[in-house]
Amino acid sequence: MAFDGLFIHSLLKSVTPALIGGRLSKIYQPFSQDLILTFRKERKNQQLLLSANAQYPRFYLTKQAISNPAQAPTFVMVLRKYLEGSVLQSIDQVGVDRIVNFHFSNRNELGDQVKLVLSVELMGRHSNVILYDQTSGHIIDLLKRINPDENRARILLPKAKYELPPLNPGIDGFKLSEQDFKKLSVLTPVDFSRKIGGLDRDDRDELIGYLEDDYSYSSFMTFIEQFNKSRAFVLKTPNNKRKIFPYLPYHLELVKESSDPDLNHALVEFYQYQANRDWVKQKATHVEQIVKNEQKKLSRKIIKLHKQLDQAENSEGYRIRGEILNANLAQVKPGMTRIALPNYYDNNHPIEIKLDAALSPARNGQKYFTRYKKLRDSIKHVKEQIKIAQDNLDYFDSIQTAIDNAEPQDIDQITDELTNQGYIRRQQKQKRRKKITEHNLNKFRLSSGKTVLVGKNNYQNDWLTLKKANKTDLWLHVKNIPGSHVILQDKEPTDEDIAEAAEIAAYFSKAKNSAHVQVDYVQDKRVKKPNGAKPGFVIYTGQNSIEVTPEKQRVLSKRIN
Known part of the structure; x- marks a missing residue:
């Protein structure tokens, strides 16, 4: 609607x-x-x-x-x-x-x-x-100044005379008398509905249903009077699209999801998710572009490094060619660019060896050994580079996950983090970072009444895990996937508490739309931050795991702020 x-x-x-x-x-x-x-x-x-x-x-x-x-x-x-x-x-x-x-x-x-x-x-x-x-x-x-070339119906600029936009006013149903209704009742229900103003397609179809059931003034007023009440009904279409109405429709193919005696209150909840996504998108455009660029660069770099590693780990061919060439130097003639020699590592099947015509046979053999040694020596370095690049990619994945779960006001902290990490140029008059408090976090109440706190970005995750949480609280995080740090404020949680908290942890992660998500949990005292680690990165030992499938409505119904 x-x-x-x-x-x-x-x-x-x-x-x-x-x-x-x-x-x-x-x-x-x-x-x-x-x-x-x-x-x-x-x-x-x-x-x-x-x-x-x-x-x-x-x-x-x-x-x-x-x-x-x-x-x-x-x-x-x-x-x-x-x-x-x-x-x-x-x-x-x-x-x-x-x-x-x-x-x-x-x-x-x-x-x-x-x-x-x-x-x-x-x-x-x-x-x-x-x-x-x-x-x-x-x-x-x-708010929007419109150039006259873009709107010839009226001028929308300061100092112009205000005029209403072109309207197709239908009949005001609240003012339609019974006598006027009788004059219009010669029309079909479809044509009658087109005469009534203020209706969108769903309302029009619902009105047609009312009139097809009972084509009378009483039936029409029953439909119209529903709009004099300020209540709300949220319904779903067959493809799970949510719609909100100020009445409960009976003639549309919709399934009721919820109701609310206050239409304004229902509207806030109905639009909250989409509005937040839109506001976050507007506010995070620059940040998200930086994150996506870094993710692309790191992904390409990792692919390239893996190719180098694969080449290095399969470099035996250079050693073999060098040995075979040294064993057959007499057969190599000056000016040759390639030669086929028996490979004693492969039942003397011929192996083709490329040669540099400007080098002597011995120097050609030495060139293969040098190439082999260089590649073998590079394996350790390439592996280290792959780990660094993968850690950085995981870090930017965590930033993207934070953006996906952010409220509009959280983007400032994410921007501040990337600035401190050197990915965004620091402004000369940059605002001082606000102190993180429990008010910044997402807060949930479990069925047992226990409280769960959830960080929404890396700064909040560090503060929640390392400063806010008690050492005996339960710490949860999805296994090997970027996500929020989650604290269950209880030292002896039940299995049901752990399952509910784990579902919250899974929802606030990159795996929020996945099934069978593995979530690690351990007492907070076993979680440590290595020296020099990036924001949000921690290590932990002695954990247990639980498998959950996050369900949006079930998770968000527990939210208390």
Whole structure:
């Protein structure tokens, strides 16, 4: 289900009472298409997320802590100038379209009262957030400035007159009278549904189902009145795609997953994973590019080194050719470039030996022995280089796993780590690294009530394992695969505790989508960090192992922060 007009109508039932009369105290733009507006009302803060993301434009109240960028974009500076400290007077929707207007009252530099409108247009790739003066109707600024050549329907630039986008307004179902319904009832249910505004395809199909069951005004109003309630139902399609509705559909091929009496609360959970992935992707673009480049370079280097090792370990042919050549020097004539001689290591079958015409027969033999010795002597060095390269590749795999499991605010720590390791150039005015606390970690509660802590990057892993954990706590990590350090805070866990904690460890690893994942566990006192080791790298002894298959919903249902 998309963020259609009727869905917005339902959501406003939940959002409006929490915001009306609140004073706008803080505005920031954590990501390119997303705004956070913090309202102060009745001694409580309410955070409103406005997103003009082309794939999933949306708005809802959120409690998620999202870091405020050090440098505010131009649009945020304008919003702060005109709206910070203003009072939200009302919120209204344009008919049943995907446009929501937030009406503010504030005073300008002269002390005169001004009325301002922040218009949120949730229209796919045309989504936008526009601030305009209600009295003059002129745009003050907007999130996405559009060149007139790109949009000839209206001008979307500062100082232009604000106009609504081209709309195809259907009938407002909430205002449809029984008499008007009877006039339309000559239409088929399909054609009737097309006359009603604010419906996406799923809503339209559901309405058609209602009318096919009972083509009456009562049936129609039963369907429409569902949008006057602010509740939520999450359902799955046959291919496991999740959809959220403000009502429980009966005529669609969907399976109910969960329900929630509060639509806003359900929306936060519904979009949280996808929004985090999108925000992390935006914030980690530079870091992820560095990681991928290093992974490619190291993978190519390892392949090349293995070829060198294979050549070195199969270098006996050079020694054999040197010996056979020395044993048959008399048969080698000046100027020869190759010769076939009997190989006494292979029943005297002929072996072809390449020669350098500029060298004497003896010097040609010595050349083969020199090549053989050089290759044999290189074996130890090549093996060491392979181990170093593989360790570095494992390290960058651990960084990529940390990015995959990161919250937006965790990317700063990952960037800081790569900077300290010399992979990112240090900025002259780089922020001082924030101290890691338990608040930074993922926290879970097992069925027994015991607590499990999970590091989300290498710095957090080191802090959790080496500083936070008690020596008698149980330490868990997937076997030989990059992943988070996991601490079960109990010195005598049950088998069930270990199995649940191991599933969490498997989920927060590179093997999160795999079955039959081996997880090592041992008391924290047996985990050590070698001198000079990279962040996140530890060694341990005396461990036991357990095999688990991580299941996303089961793991995340235990999360408590």
